Amino acid sequence: MIELILHLLPVVIMLFLLLVGVPVAISLGFAGSIGLLLFFGPDQLFGILLSTPRAETAAYTLSVLPMFILLAEFVSVSGLASDVFETGQRWLSHIPGGLAMATTLANGGFAVLAGSSLASAATMSRIAVPEMRKYGYNDQLSMGTVTASGTFAIMLPPSVALIIYGVWTETSIGNLFLAGIVPGILTLVGYLFLILFWVTIDPDASGEVRSYSWKDRMTSVKKIWPVGIIALFVLGGIYSGAITVVEAGAVGAASALLVALTHRTDRNSLYGALDETVTTTSMIFLVIIGAVIFTRYLAFTGITRQLIDGITSLPVGELGTTLIVLAVIIFLGTFMNQIAILILLLPVLYPLFVTNFGYSPIWLGIIMIKSGEIGLVTPPLGMNIYVATSVIDVDIKDAFRGAAPFIIIDLIILGILLAFPDITTILIN
Structure with a gap:
């Protein structure tokens, strides 16, 4: 009994911290x-502490991370998010709920390039919520749209998670x-139908509509051509086989820098983008190092x-086990970022689902990331909510x-992915 308590003590310490x-x-x-x-002595500990940082981070494949993060930071400082929102507004604000739909599309588009739901929530809440208020949208619809719409885009390439x-x-x-x-x-699509249903049963939620001329609409489209160029360079390069994923990150960062320069982004903002890239990359690498130390302990002691x-001995079957695991991921997603969740849980969940249950590793990745993103808008600790309300x-x-109806849509989509796992591999096949 004492040995069991000692085995679990580091886990308790980790959760408490x-x-x-x-x-x-x-x-x-x-x-x-x-x-x-406690279990292996100072020699083993110091040996791991000396070897782990370099061994786990000095990998060529990890160089893809700072490149895509730099891409995201250059996009963020270029003002492209405002241009994307303006385009959506001019094309959709003439229909009920159109501005919320435009916000969904713009937030999703920005999140695709930024690679972060939290960054999208912070940026778009500053841009979209004041505009939606001006048109008479209530705060529930406005904030629900802004906080939820950044989460779906993390599934779309290029996703840092x-x-x-x-x-x-x-x-x-x-x-x-x-x-x-x-x-x-x-x-x-689920979000767009939800917004349409929402404003149908509650017309006051969406306020007034406004129509723009075709000239204004086409003019706004010209402002967002960089989105297509970046996507073409990054995704076109990868799937044509012309460049590797790592090289695509570098090409994407270079193209995003050109976009920032064409938008006349000032020098301080560009330096700030570099600084944020170093900070974010360092944070991710530190999480990787810390997670490796913790998982070494779990592996050496046999806790994994x-x-x-x-878990496999629980009398709930594979489906019951899967639902329990997803509930845990959603809970962790309310206060932890995707990267931390992945690195913390993968040593247990990958062998459980891929080796024991025989599930596709690609399906597991999509399910884990989808569940963690739901947690970002789930009360009482949804990080996207707190980030958005901190800037507006x-x-x-x-x-x-406002986020609650979107969570329902997310859970429905999650259920579809569980019932039809081949959806995740349909394009690959």
Whole structure:
């Protein structure tokens, strides 16, 4: 009994540190170090601490991360998000709920290039919510649209979360990109139908409509040509076989820099993009290092195998086990980012679902990322909600109420992916 308690002590320490707000990397690394020290002594611990940082981060495949992050930062400072929103507004604001639909499309488009739901929520809440208020939209519809619509785009390429999953599990990143397209589009369509249904049963939610001339619409389209150019360079290069995924990240970053320069982005903003890229990349690498230390402890003590055996022995079957795991991922998604969730859970979930249950590793990646994104807008801790309300003066209760219908759509899409797993591989096949 005492040995079991000692085995679980590092896990308890890790969970406690996460709950009190200690950064994920420190929580994982510290808890794993305590476990290694208790069971294997200082020599083993220091050996791992000396070798792990370089061994786990000095990998060519990981160089794809800073490139795509740099792409996202250049897009963010270029003002392209505003242009995309303006285009959607001019094409859709003449129909009821059209501005919310435009926000969904613009937020999704920005999230695709930014690679972050949190960045999308922060950026689009500043741009879209004041505009929607001006047209008479209520805060529930406005905030629900802004906070939820960034999440579906993380399924669409180029997704940083899918890159992390591919690198960590040695799964083809190109195939993962293809696998995310159909689930992402299904979610987008579901959101658009939800908005249409919402404004039909509650016309006051959407306010007034406004029509723009065809000249104004076509003029707005000219402003967003860089989106197509970046997508062509990145995705066209990958799927034509002309460049690798790593090279595509570099090409995408270079094209995004050209976009920022054509938008006359000032020098300080460009320096800020470089600084944010270094900060974000360092954070991801620290999480990887901390997670490796913690998972080494789990592996050396046999806890990983015990967890898998314990989960598979539950009298709920494969479906019941899957639902329990997805509920845990959704909960973790309310206060942890995708990268931390993937690195923390993959050592257990990958052998459980791929080796024991025989599921596709591509399906597992899509399911994990989809579940974690749902957590970002799930009360009481949805990170997207708190990020959005921190940059715009909105009652957080209205934001959570507005996000609730979108969560229902997400759960329906998740159910479809569970019932028809071949959806994730349809484009690959």
